Amino acid sequence: MTFEVPAHGAKPVSRIRQKNEETIIKAAEDEFARHGYKGTSMNTIAQNAGLPKANLHYYFTNKLGLYVAVLSNIIELWDSTFNTLTAEDDPSEALTRYIRAKMEFSRRQPQASRIFAMEVISGGECLTEYFNQDYRAWFQGRAGVFQAWIDAGKMDPVDPVHLIFLLWGSTQHYADFATQICRVTGRTRLTKQDMEDAGDNLIRIILKGCGLKPAI
Amino acid sequence: MTFEVPAHGAKPVSRIRQKNEETIIKAAEDEFARHGYKGTSMNTIAQNAGLPKANLHYYFTNKLGLYVAVLSNIIELWDSTFNTLTAEDDPSEALTRYIRAKMEFSRRQPQASRIFAMEVISGGECLTEYFNQDYRAWFQGRAGVFQAWIDAGKMDPVDPVHLIFLLWGSTQHYADFATQICRVTGRTRLTKQDMEDAGDNLIRIILKGCGLKPAI
DNA sequence: GTCTATAGGATGATAGAC
DNA sequence: GTCTATCATCCTATAGAC
Structure with missing residues (x-):
């Protein structure tokens, strides 16, 4: 305590x-x-x-x-998930870890993801403080990690910025659209196993899509 | 008229x-x-x-x-974008076309995407009629197209259901989270060119990630 | 610090004249 | 088919006793 x-x-x-x-x-x-x-x-x-x-x-x-x-609380959680990647990491391992972390977040904190999503969708006026100069710099830094990997010939020359949006969109989808996913697959809720399968699938497709060998 | x-x-x-x-x-x-x-x-x-x-x-x-x-109106638009894929198509061409169509939808009808997203996020009670038995059958049919391609050895054995969620999540993100994307990239709005670049990037990564050669 | 009672404002909905 | 005036409800917020 x-x-x-x-x-x-x-x-x-x-x-x-x-x-x-x-x-x-x-x-x-x-x-x-x-x-x-x-x-x-x-x-x-x-x-x-x-x-x-x-x-x-x-x-x-x-x-x-x-x-x-409530939003501030969520953003603390958000940030804590976001800083796992560095240019020194092995790209495959780091990306795998990142996708797993994001999926774990979608599983454990779906409400947080949904509140954030609804706030952004409706203009995000309460997030102007969060979406500030620092945030943009931080984002450029994240993108820079991917760019470093690309420059070192460790992965295909994809657009780092769009890669990040791909990672965000595909992982958050499992929290935000869980209702639709359950309806369409005949589930009542997404189990831990469901989320791990989803994560594995994302890892396989995205890593290969970026010219990376699976780390597993 | x-x-x-x-x-x-x-x-x-x-x-x-x-x-x-x-x-x-x-x-x-x-x-x-x-x-x-x-x-x-x-x-x-x-x-x-x-x-x-x-x-x-x-x-x-x-x-x-x-x-x-309003929702019904949106769902009409939704469905019209959704039936471009058949098992007879060439997977690369069909997937490319589908991603382009979804990105075009995100660009031209962002409000529709957002209303649908907010409705789903908050439980989707007004969509129970839409999320019915037919919808589930339709979805299985879509997944079946991918499965047919996989069975014919035309693409990697990815999970077709999760592939669909990847396609949905990554393309809709550009409509629903446009605010965040603009803030983070220093834009005031997403241009047609931005959206085409984003689509090209998705096509490159996802096709390669599924073991498909680019159709372009 | 806790809680009841209520003020004050906005909103969905309708009646009824035109 | 159109529009003004109004009702009834709900909600945020606060005053003030305990």
Whole structure:
């Protein structure tokens, strides 16, 4: 268990506040993923969190504030998955690891993926802070890793930027479109095995498509 | 110009009704794509359509009715793009054509793609009619085309079902996540050229990844 | 810190004149 | 078929007692 050490001058975060905020954010995540920002009411979140509605406003002032808190939470998770690749890595191994990590994310955090997707689809106004200069630089850095591999003759000269979109689109699809996938394949939900099969398939096609030998 | 020939006993569809319904659906599409179902108000749609709010209710009774009408419209477009592949086709040519068609759809009908995506992400309750037995059979048929190619030794033994999800996910990403793509690449919008480059890249990687020689 | 009661605003829907 | 005026509902947010 870790203690919150408040910065000098900042208010200490009480144990009870931390716990309640977590409960509320969790409940909010489920609702926002299912019904979008507007489609979610503070009332429903309060019920799912087992707290009176006024408490949500006590902790988060606004509905928008709560939503942004949920989004920030998601983005922390997002970033943590994103920095596994370096130019020194073996391309096959690194790409395999990355695809597995993204599929694992789609499996374990589908709501997070969906909230992020809905936010981006509807213009992503709450993500302007996130989609800033740093983000663009970070993205160029990621693309640079692929470019380094290409320049070293380790993989085909594909467009690194579009390769990243291919990786994102194909892996996130399993979280965001799970409903459609289940309907079409006659499943009620996607099992761990389903997701691993999907990941293996992506790894096989994308690696070969980039002129890489499978690392497995 | 085609005339609407009403079925026996059905009400004739007046010229003015047809025109107004089109105007309303178009305005509704823009709003639903941008703000989702709940986030869209009949008031705003009416303003964008240049009609008084009460007219919307005259033509569509419900907000839900209007939304379903918009969705149906989208699904017609959807289906028309989906039946280009047959087992007799050359796999490389057919896949190339299919990816191009999907990218063209993402370019020309991004709102349609986004509305469909948001509906699926949030559970797709309005699509239960669409996601029916026929849909599943149709999907199996599509997968069967790939399986036939595999059985004939024309391509690698990839999982046909997951290949379809790869095609869908990677192409739709360019419509649904256009905001993120623009932010990250420093564009204000995706041009026709951007989309063609993206399509070419997908074609190169996916065809090679399935053991197919490029058809171009 | 917690919770009830309620203000204040927006929205879907309809009645009814034209 | 068109449009104004209005109702009823729901939701965010806050005041104020405990």
